[in-house]
Amino acid sequence: MARSAKNPGNASRDRILAAAASVLSEKGYSATRLTDIADVAELRAPAVYYYFASREALVAEVMIVGQQWVRKHVTEALDRLSPGTPALDRVCAAIDAHLRVELELSDFATAVTRNAGQLPLDVRTRVGHESAHYHAIWRTLIADGQADGSIRTDIDPRSARMLIIGALNWAPEWWSPARQSITVLISTAQSFVRAGLAAH
Structure with a gap:
């Protein structure tokens, strides 16, 4: 079962979200069915529709929660570093946090990374805002590194970030x-x- 923060006021909804993250991380968007999610959540399929109007609405929320989970984990890792830590060292800390959360700590994060390219346009649009927040962290890290001299200035920062x-x-x-x-x-x-x- 997916690991996620619990909402004590809505246990069934949390179970559905966690089940959806688990199924998406294993099967991918195209092969995921609401019946699969209901089975993992140990609920009847109509219960899913009580909380989510469609499969797309459920998937969109899983993707948003997953992106928030990655961003929170990376931000907390960066906040633990000492003031004055060179930006390139901060980049390496962000790499550590990103890989750990997506591979060890959260099915939500894995669902995001495995399904981002499979989503229909309307769902991608809905989750794009949260993705932009995460990219902003990396944009700042690279810009800070080029400013403090730890990262080369002869490379394109956007290309580096996307790669x-x-x-x-x-x-x-x-x-x-x-x-x-x-x-x-x-x-x-x-x-x-x-x-x-x-920088050399």
Whole structure:
């Protein structure tokens, strides 16, 4: 079952959201059916429609919650760093937090990364605002690094941001804890990014 924050006032709705995140993270958007979600939530299918008008409405909320979960985890990791930490080190901390939340801590986060490209346009539009908030964190990290001298100024910051986030979001498609520890994955990702961004 998906791991998520609980809303004690609406346990059934939370169960549906968690079940939807679990099914989406395993099957993907195109193969996910409301009956599958109801089965995982241990509810009858009509109960899903009581809380969500359509499959698209449910998926949109799962995606928004997932993006909020990733953003919260990354923001908290950055807030724990000492003042004056170079921006490139902050980028590496964000990489660690992003990979851990999407691969270990939340089916919601995994559902986001695995399904973002499969969503119909209207659902993508609805979740785009939350995505913009997350990208703003990375935009600031790279801009701060170019300002403090820890990140190269001869690279395009937008391209760097999109390449990094794209690579991180692709990890659920191929990474398996049976083949590699998440610690090795994170250190490898940090090494690649540091080598590519570090000012010389």
